[in-house]
Amino acid sequence: MMGRYALKAPRSVFCGVNSLDEIVPFVKGKHRRAAVFTDRGVRESGILELPLDRLRLADADVEIFDDLVPEPSCDQAQGVIDRFRGSRADLIIAVGGGSVMDVAKLASISCGDHGVRDLLRDPALGKKSVPTMMIPTTSGTGAEATCNSVVAVPEEEVKTGIVNDEMMADAVILDVEMIRRLPKRIAAFSGVDALCHAIECYTSKRANPFSDVLAMEALRLILPSIVRACEDGGAMEQKEAMLRGSFYAGAAIAASGTTAVHALSYPLGGKYHIPHGAANAIMLMPVMRFNLPACLVEFGEVYDALCLGNASSDAAKADALLDLMGSIVSRLGIPASVKDYDVPLGDLDGLVAAGLGVRRLLSNNKRELSAEDVRGLYREIL
Ligand SMILES: NC(=O)c1ccc[n+]([C@@H]2O[C@H](COP(=O)([O-])OP(=O)(O)OC[C@H]3O[C@@H](n4cnc5c(N)ncnc54)[C@H](O)[C@@H]3O)[C@@H](O)[C@H]2O)c1
Ligand SMILES: [Zn+2]
Structure with missing residues (x-):
C-alpha cells in the first residue's frame, strides 16, 4: 500500500x-485596489493591456509594479516587496512568467517583520496576507500551480526554492491570448522546463496516483505540441495545449516533486546565470540517460500512453522516448552543453559540490547519485 500523498x-x-473576462466578476465589488506585478518584456509586448482592460471594467484601482527582473535574487525580490507594502492593495495580480509569479507569491506572504531572507531560513514564517491571481505569459514554469x-x-x-502552502494561488487564468506572440x-526555454517538470514528476520517487495523472496528461499535451507551438505563430491549438500542459506539470510538482534534472540545473542558474529553461534543457538528456535503468517501466508507460510506436520491450520503448525528447531539444535550438555560456572549465569541483547540495530534489531521483555520478553528468555538458 502506498504512503500518504496529497x-x-x-x-x-x-x-x-476569453477566460481573462473572469477578472471582472472576481474583482468587482470584492477588491478595491489591485497591485499588478509584471516586467518590462511583458509590458513592451502589449499584452498587459488585456488584464488591465478587465480591471477597468471591474472598477478597481490599479498600481502597476513593472520593473521586476527575470530570475530575481532574494534581495531583488525584497526590493519589490518593500515598495508593494506601501500600496494598500487587497489583491496581487501577477502577469508574467515564473519570475514575476514567484515574486508575487512571496509578496503575498510577506506581512509582519520578516523578509525574503528570513523565509529562506524558515519558509513557514510566511502567512498569506493578500490573495493572489496568477496570469502566466509563458508556457511554462507552472509556477501558477x-x-x-x-x-x-x-x-x-x-x-533556492522556498516552499510554503500559503503561496498557493487563489485564482489562475490560463488564457492563450497571453502567449499568442511569445518569442x-x-x-x-519555458516549454522544455514544462517537459522536464512532467517527466521528472512521472519518474520521481515521490510520484503517486495524483501526480501520475497530472504528469502523464502534461506529457500527452506537451510532447506532440511543443515544436509547432514554438515555431508556428498561428498554431493556437498547440499553444493552448502547452499552456494547459504547463499547468498540469506544475500541479504535478505540487503533488510530488522534480528530480535530478532540476537539482543539477540549479547551480547552472545560480553560478552562471543560465536561464532556468536552458539549464534544464542542458541537463535533461544526460540525466534521463543516467536514469534509464531505474525508470524503464515509467518510460515504457509514457511510450504506450502516447502511442509512440510498436516497440515491445520496455528497453526499446524507453530508447524511443528518450530519442524523441532529445530530438525536440535539438530541434528547438536549445544548447546541449554550457559552451554558449561563460562557464570556466576548471570549476567542475565547485559545480559538483553545488549540485550535491540540492538534496531536496536529488533525494527524489529514483537512481541514487554518487559524487562521481554527478561529476560524470556535469562533465558531459562542459
Ligand atoms: N515557482 C515555481 O514553481 C517555478 C517552477 C519553475 C521555474 N520557476 C522559476 O521561474 C523563472 C523562469 O520563468 P520563465 O521561464 O517563465 O521566464 P521569465 O519569467 O524569467 O521571463 C523570461 C523573459 O520572457 C519575457 N516574457 C515573458 N512573457 C512574455 C510574453 N508573453 N511576451 C514577450 N516576452 C515575455 C520576460 O519579460 C522576460 O524577459 C526562474 O526563476 C525559475 O527558477 C519557478
Ligand atoms: Zn522548472
Whole structure:
C-alpha cells in the first residue's frame, strides 16, 4: 500500500476562450485596489493591456509594479516587496512568467517583520496576507500551480526554492491570448522546463496516483505540441495545449516533486546565470540517460500512453522516448552543453559540490547519485 500523498491546487482555475473576462466578476465589488506585478518584456509586448482592460471594467484601482527582473535574487525580490507594502492593495495580480509569479507569491506572504531572507531560513514564517491571481505569459514554469517560489542567493551562487502552502494561488487564468506572440526562444526555454517538470514528476520517487495523472496528461499535451507551438505563430491549438500542459506539470510538482534534472540545473542558474529553461534543457538528456535503468517501466508507460510506436520491450520503448525528447531539444535550438555560456572549465569541483547540495530534489531521483555520478553528468555538458 502506498504512503500518504496529497493534491494541493489553486482555489479557482479559469481556462479557455476569453477566460481573462473572469477578472471582472472576481474583482468587482470584492477588491478595491489591485497591485499588478509584471516586467518590462511583458509590458513592451502589449499584452498587459488585456488584464488591465478587465480591471477597468471591474472598477478597481490599479498600481502597476513593472520593473521586476527575470530570475530575481532574494534581495531583488525584497526590493519589490518593500515598495508593494506601501500600496494598500487587497489583491496581487501577477502577469508574467515564473519570475514575476514567484515574486508575487512571496509578496503575498510577506506581512509582519520578516523578509525574503528570513523565509529562506524558515519558509513557514510566511502567512498569506493578500490573495493572489496568477496570469502566466509563458508556457511554462507552472509556477501558477505550485506553492514554491525560486530566488537566487548570490553569495552562495545557488537558486533556492522556498516552499510554503500559503503561496498557493487563489485564482489562475490560463488564457492563450497571453502567449499568442511569445518569442520563440522564451517559448522553447519555458516549454522544455514544462517537459522536464512532467517527466521528472512521472519518474520521481515521490510520484503517486495524483501526480501520475497530472504528469502523464502534461506529457500527452506537451510532447506532440511543443515544436509547432514554438515555431508556428498561428498554431493556437498547440499553444493552448502547452499552456494547459504547463499547468498540469506544475500541479504535478505540487503533488510530488522534480528530480535530478532540476537539482543539477540549479547551480547552472545560480553560478552562471543560465536561464532556468536552458539549464534544464542542458541537463535533461544526460540525466534521463543516467536514469534509464531505474525508470524503464515509467518510460515504457509514457511510450504506450502516447502511442509512440510498436516497440515491445520496455528497453526499446524507453530508447524511443528518450530519442524523441532529445530530438525536440535539438530541434528547438536549445544548447546541449554550457559552451554558449561563460562557464570556466576548471570549476567542475565547485559545480559538483553545488549540485550535491540540492538534496531536496536529488533525494527524489529514483537512481541514487554518487559524487562521481554527478561529476560524470556535469562533465558531459562542459
Ligand atoms: N515557482 C515555481 O514553481 C517555478 C517552477 C519553475 C521555474 N520557476 C522559476 O521561474 C523563472 C523562469 O520563468 P520563465 O521561464 O517563465 O521566464 P521569465 O519569467 O524569467 O521571463 C523570461 C523573459 O520572457 C519575457 N516574457 C515573458 N512573457 C512574455 C510574453 N508573453 N511576451 C514577450 N516576452 C515575455 C520576460 O519579460 C522576460 O524577459 C526562474 O526563476 C525559475 O527558477 C519557478
Ligand atoms: Zn522548472
